[in-house]
Amino acid sequence: MAGVLVYVESDGERVAPISFELLAAARELAQSLGGDVEALVAAADTGPLVGELGAADTILEVTSPALAGYLPEAQQLVLVEAIRARKPAVVLVGYTSAGLDLAAGAATATGLPVVAYCTGLRAEGSDVVADSQLYGGKLVATTTTSTPAVFSVVAGSFAEANGHAGGRGERIVTAPPAGLAQLRSRVLGTTGAGGGAVDITKAERVVSVGRGIGGADNIELAEELATAMGAELGASRPVVDSGWLPKERQVGKSGMTVKPKLYLAVGISGAPEHLEGMHDAGLVIAINTDGDAPIFKVADYGTTCDLFDLLPAITALLKPAG
Amino acid sequence: MHIAVILKQVPDLVEEVEVDSQGTDIDRDSVKWKLNEFDDHALEQAVLLKESSGAEVTAVALAADGVDQLLYAAVARGVDRAIRVTTASARTDAPAAAAALAGVLADMGVDLVLTGVQAVDxxxxxxxxxxxxxxxxxxxxxxxxxSLEGTEAEVTQEYSGGRMATLEVDLPAVLGVQAAPRPPRYVPISRLRQVMASAELGSAAAAAAAPALGSTVTRLAAPPQGQGAQMLEGRPEAVAEQIVALLRERGLVEA
Incomplete structure (x- = not known):
């Protein structure tokens, strides 16, 4: 067994950014471990996607009408069959919705170890040493794993720019797994982003509230500040799941990706899933009474002031006098 | 229709999470434990399905300190019964839990398993x-x-960027729940006390052993220091002035 197999995600038309990060990681690992970088792409039509996979030495193409739209069961069948056929030393999957379905599932089906939440990977002999963010980013676990093994990688960990070229780009068309004829699940329909009343992805300033706001009644404090600042109100996942703000305002992994000039994080701890949605923001200011909160690692400025005192004070200064 | 909802405890991250003396695991004795928030949503989704379709719901958790309390709370929330699963190993990682639970769930004849999509550990x-x-x-x-339609479940799956899909899955199936359609319900402490006085928890023993992980933790530590925010100190009014000055300097708010 040799080489690094990358599971490529796409919407059928474009390769997802995470896949270029994985290809960049794969090129680094393949240099130490030896073997090829292989990109597995499974879709109804792989035609529009292969041109983007220049970082791979071989592009494993699996096409079938059953692969139209993302269906976890179908994708796991393809990934498992590719692992069995190609016997890679390392399998890389993004820590995305697909990664949550497939990394541990494919590892279990093939009897391989799986390491999740990886932000760094390096080869040591035939082992892989990985750093993983655990406990909401409060602690980092370093693991040594014998290969072959599966790793799921957090977005933003490797440079996407290094994942576009450097491979031979040979295409290998593989027959779809027989199991695709007996699937026990189906895609009924998909909905894109947008359609809501607000679009926080275009906002220049975002005031984003987290669990620290304490309850729906306190959202008003952040709302007043956002109004005074000319900012849109954003939220972390727990705030949306608690029903304090609508889904269209959620920033992070299963929400929106924002790139404002100013991101004011209020009572947000900064779990990796949240950071994924705002790591390209300009100036980041964080307010959190827990001085150890991971948000302070990515913020430019921070304070442990109580938000209930601080927000009204900022609002008062920004409001026109009188 | 029989639904099992799998629950587990995770460290409450609002409190300090300390590393043990070996430096490879958290100090499990000093941690404050709470129900995994995603499992909390899975539990809510299970109870909503019971209410809408009359399904029978069993809460299942690996036996551990504090788990009985968590199972009583699930009964108070509306599940029909709760079972703790005893294992030979002290491991609680997902491969070990799956090995312990698979046989128990198959024996129970469940149609649908709900659990949290992930946990912080x-x-x-x-x-x-x-x-x-x-x-x-x-x-x-x-x-x-x-939602349940005969022998199928219809589910919404979420992706990054606010995209979603509706999938139909034949039962039996396992779903990793990110969020229930409504926030987990609150149970008054009086109701919990009542349940603890009257309900009996069931138990089952896992037959399968925990599988080898093939991976060893060599270090568990706080992320490297050195980079990070410049901290603004002082009374709230003074910090507010510093923040507003920063915003004005950069033209991010009107001067």
Whole structure:
């Protein structure tokens, strides 16, 4: 067994950014471990996607009408069959919705170890040493794993720019797994982003509230500040799941990706899933009474002031006098 | 229709999470434990399905300190019964939990398993896909809504950028729940006390041993220091002035 197999995600038309990060990681690992970088792409039509996979030495193409739209069961069948056929030393999957379905599932089906939440990977002999963010980013676990093994990688960990070229780009068309004829699940329909009343992805300033706001009644404090600042109100996942703000305002992994000039994080701890949605923001200011909160690692400025005192004070200064 | 909802405890991250003297695990004795928030949503989704379709719901958790309390709370929330599963190993990682639970769930004859999509300590993978693959059942994770139609479940799966899909899954299946359609309900302490006085928890013993992980933790530590925010100190009024000055300097608010 040799080489690094990358599971490529796409919407059928474009390769997802995470896949270029994985290809960049794969090129680094393949240099130490030896073997090829292989990109597995499974879709109804792989035609529009292969041109983007220049970082791979071989592009494993699996096409079938059953692969139209993302269906976890179908994708796991393809990934498992590719692992069995190609016997890679390392399998890389993004820590995305697909990664949550497939990394541990494919590892279990093939009897391989799986390491999740990886932000760094390096080869040591035939082992892989990985750093993983655990406990909401409060602690980092370093693991040594014998290969072959599966790793799921957090977005933003490797440079996407290094994942576009450097491979031979040979295409290998593989027959779809027989199991695709007996699937026990189906895609009924998909909905894109947008359609809501607000679009926080275009906002220049975002005031984003987290669990620290304490309850729906306190959202008003952040709302007043956002109004005074000319900012849109954003939220972390727990705030949306608690029903304090609508889904269209959620920033992070299963929400929106924002790139404002100013991101004011209020009572947000900064779990990796949240950071994924705002790591390209300009100036980041964080307010959190827990001085150890991971948000302070990515913020430019921070304070442990109580938000209930601080927000009204900022609002008062920004409001026109009188 | 029989639904099992799998629950587990995770460290409450609002409190300090300390590393043990070996430097490879958290100090499990000093941690304050709470129900995994995603499992809390899975539990809510299960109770909503019971209310809408008359399904029978069993809460299941690996036996551990504090788990009985968590199972009583699930009964107070509306599940029909709760079972603790005893294992030979002290491991609680997802591969070990899946090995322990697969046989128990198969024996119970469940049609649908709900559990949280992930947990903050899932270093060795998430439970839903591992359990489903062991059982040979289909699975979907990052699910935010579940409804039942005969022998199928219709689910909403969420992706980044606010995209979603509706999937139909034949039962039996395992779903990794990200969020229930409504926030987990609150149970008054009086109700919990009543349940603890009257309900009996069931138990089952796991037959399968925990599988080898093939991966060893060599270090667990806080992320490297050195980079990070410049901290603004002082009374709230003074910090507010510093923040407003920063925004004005950069032209981010009107001067």
């Amino acid at each position: 899932d270093l060795h993978g998430q439970l839903a896909p591992i359990l489903a693959t062991r059982l040979g059942w289909p699975h979907v994770s990052v699910v935010s809504r579940v």
